[in-house]
Amino acid sequence: CGLFAIFGHERAAELTFYGLHALQHRGQQGAGIVTSNGEQLSIHKGVGLVNSIFNEQNLATLKGTSAIGHVRYATEEQSGFENVQPLLFRSQISSMALAHNGEIVNDFALRSQLEAQGSILQTTSDTEIIAHLIKRGGYLALEEAIKQALGMVKGAYAFVLLTEDQLFVALDPYGLRPLSIGKVDDAYVVASETCAFDLVGAEYVREVKPGELIVIDKNGLNSTMFASPMQRALCSMEYVYFSRPDSDLNGINVHASRKLMGKQLAKEASIEADVVTGVPDSSISAAIGYAEESGIPYELGLIKNRYIGRTFIEPNQSSREEGVKMKLSPVRGIVNGKRVVMIDDSIVRGTTSMRIVRLLKEAGATEVHVRIASPPIKNPCFYGVDTTASEDLLASQYSIEEMAEKIGADSLAFLSVEGLENALVDEDSIETGICKACFTGRYPTEIYPREVNANGK
Ligand code: 5GP
Ligand code: SF4
Numbered sequence: 001c002g003l004f005a006i007f008g009h010e011r012a013a014e015l016t017f018y019g020l021h022a023l024q025h026r027g028q029q030g031a032g033i034v035t036s037n038g039e040q041l042s043i044h045k046g047v048g049l050v051n052s053i054f055n056e057q058n059l060a061t062l063k064g065t066s067a068i069g070h071v072r073y074a075t076e077e078q079s080g081f082e083n084v085q086p087l088l089f090r091s092q093i094s095s096m097a098l099a100h101n102g103e104i105v106n107d108f109a110l111r112s113q114l115e116a117q118g119s120i121l122q123t124t125s126d127t128e129i130i131a132h133l134i135k136r137g138g139y140l141a142l143e144e145a146i147k148q149a150l151g152m153v154k155g156a157y158a159f160v161l162l163t164e165d166q167l168f169v170a171l172d173p174y175g176l177r178p179l180s181i182g183k184v185d186d187a188y189v190v191a192s193e194t195c196a197f198d199l200v201g202a203e204y205v206r207e208v209k210p211g212e213l214i215v216i217d218k219n220g221l222n223s224t225m226f227a228s229p230m231q232r233a234l235c236s237m238e239y240v241y242f243s244r245p246d247s248d249l250n251g252i253n254v255h256a257s258r259k260l261m262g263k264q265l266a267k268e269a270s271i272e273a274d275v276v277t278g279v280p281d282s283s284i285s286a287a288i289g290y291a292e293e294s295g296i297p298y299e300l301g302l303i304k305n306r307y308i309g310r311t312f313i314e315p316n317q318s319s320r321e322e323g324v325k326m327k328l329s330p331v332r333g334i335v336n337g338k339r340v341v342m343i344d345d346s347i348v349r350g351t352t353s354m355r356i357v358r359l360l361k362e363a364g365a366t367e368v369h370v371r372i373a374s375p376p377i378k379n380p381c382f383y384g385v386d387t388t389a390s391e392d393l394l395a396s397q398y399s400i401e402e403m404a405e406k407i408g409a410d411s412l413a414f415l416s417v418e419g420l421e422n423a424l425v426d427e428d429s430i431e432t433g434i435c436k437a438c439f440t441g442r443y444p445t446e447i448y449p450r451e452v453n454a455n456g457k
């Protein structure tokens, strides 16, 4: 999912709309904006793309100088309007709207606890759990209630909360998801990725720190810690696949890091070939890096039809498979008679690679060598990236040789975990601190077994 927030700007709703548009790649199932004019909150949300949900008329109804917005990436069980964020809770004294990116790993326990204490939960979303935990601390000042609630929540969450006159921003103690602060005119903005700042003309200020709770109101920005920060574990798949190449995460540019992954991959798994091609759009940077390092020319061997969304995000297997075909075409004049190195950013189920190898061979490629710019994904993610159950992860079921055969490749190799880490060290040799759990099986937080979690998710 993607988050955007702004405090103290005349055009709060409009800039939030632009911000969400820049974050559209982070989720296409729904979007919403809540604004405040200092006295009351207004909301508009819907299912689908940002551009189709918002227009001049409904943006004009979103009055006020502060706003939060969300684009939704639904996991399989959670599509539907009632789960579109932000969630808005109105009350006589003070209303609040919340949105979050990530996933709570102890949601099942928290949900049972809340229900046992009389809370009625209307959605299956983790955001609502956080809201109820906050409301339960109602006798406390809101800031304290939020701290208490976040103290009970385990997992990954970048989180924004808007009341009539305050904006709260928090990041989980491991900083699993990205979240940055910027400034436009005199207003603070917050976004999952810095590409949203560029679109609204905001200047980057800094990252939200792991375990930090920020309060923004008429007195400015005030930072406190709700938990002791842990060694940062920013999701490495944000660099590999999820984020836009023009974003900087934790000070490292996404395109530059992908290029390094490609270079590293060329060092680790070289092969004789005539052309290097990448799967648009997310693998182009890595393919350029691979070509640069190997000396094999980079070519546009695959073209993407831009009028279709990201295939993986479609929540079921059959739409996913057709999606790949609708999305990509080989360039026959480029690959015909050639030995092709095909770079993709990752293999999850293997659907994409399998299809593309076939497309390239049908277009006349004599050999197709698949090189993946991330390590094999062998373990599920519990932190908000829908990389499915273990049984569906190709690399958890098969050896590399077996996978090569399954996808029809003449050879297959993945980037090593060390290679990935090397690509994510910046020039000043500051390690960002990344989560690698889907590759290594070592999760930064406590996790709770899926069987327990599956209920009600
Ligand atoms: P597969 O087709 O192997 O199931 O999924 C991997 C392909 O889907 C890659 O081409 C990757 O670019 C794309 N993809 C789309 N969404 C995601 C995601 O959320 N995670 C990962 N790892 N890959 C994704
Ligand atoms: Fe990202 Fe993988 Fe960690 Fe999930 S398990 S947060 S996808 S690195």
Ligand code: MG
Binding pocket: 103, 104, 105, 106, 107, 108, 126, 453, 457
């Ligand atoms: Mg959960």
